Amino acid sequence: MMHLFDRIPSAALERREMQLILTASIAIIVLAGGVVLFMYPVVFSPTAPPNRPLATAFVGFCVLSVLLAGYLVDRQRTIQRLRHQIAEDRVRSSHALKQASADLLQALPHFDTFQDRLTMEFKRAVSAKYELSVLVVAVQLPASLAESTEDASTLGDAAKVIYSRLREQDSIYAFASGYFGAILPGVGVSIVQRVCARISKGLMDAAGDTQRFTFKIDAISYPDQTSSAHDLELAVSGLLPEFTLASQQSSVTNVPASGKKTR
Secondary structure (H helix, E strand, C coil), X not given: CHHHHHCCCHHHHHHHHHHHHHHHHHHHHHHHHHHHHHHHHHHCCCCCCXXXXXXXXXXXXXXXXXXXXXXXXXXXXXXXXXXXXXXXXXXXXXXXXXXXXXXXXXXXXXXXXXXXXXXXXXXXXXXXXXXXXXXXXXXXXXXXXXXXXXXXXXXXXXHXXXXXXXXXXXXXXXXXCCEXXXXXXXXXXXXXXXXXXXXXXXXXXXXXXXXXXXXXXEEEEECCCCCXXXXXXXXXXXXXXXHHHHHHHHCCCCCCCCCECCC
């Protein structure tokens, strides 16, 4: 029998809890009423001498019984109200986080800014004789999410993960929908693999068990894999869809002057 009554759907849990409190309150009233019926003839018997302390205790018992039942009902209503407030706060917090992710995605500089920054960083790498690496992160959303209003916030979450795994002197860019890039000054082939592993771990955590998105990370390094800024740019362009390159060349976008990571 206990297993039969324990099978309560989660959706009906709150209603069942309220029913339990009402049942307890009614039980208190019934038990108190029974005690009152047995006590009344003793306290107010016409043959017995008046007993003021006993009468006061009788009235106090009745009042306390009613107050206890009312207190249980009031506490349960307060708990339900607090639960509703917590649920509403969670929804508002979720919306705020999604909006923050979408705003971050919109604030990232684009491919034309990446070209200017790459040329500048390459000149510095050549003059200072240090290494330079570029990352291209392709994030693909599931078909059910690609056309929904959640796509911007999901891509923003991915951009936030990439951003958090970069150093202060690194910079991040949004090449197109689902394509991000990063310039890593002073990072060669050996170190960039560790950076990719760190970003990959963060993206897997952000994707979660529900697989909100899949991703692929490519790295190009100077001087091990390329010999000029033009070669670096061509290698990055080869990892992007053709329509992205065409749109970048045919449109002028008002973007921030630098994509340098700030703290």
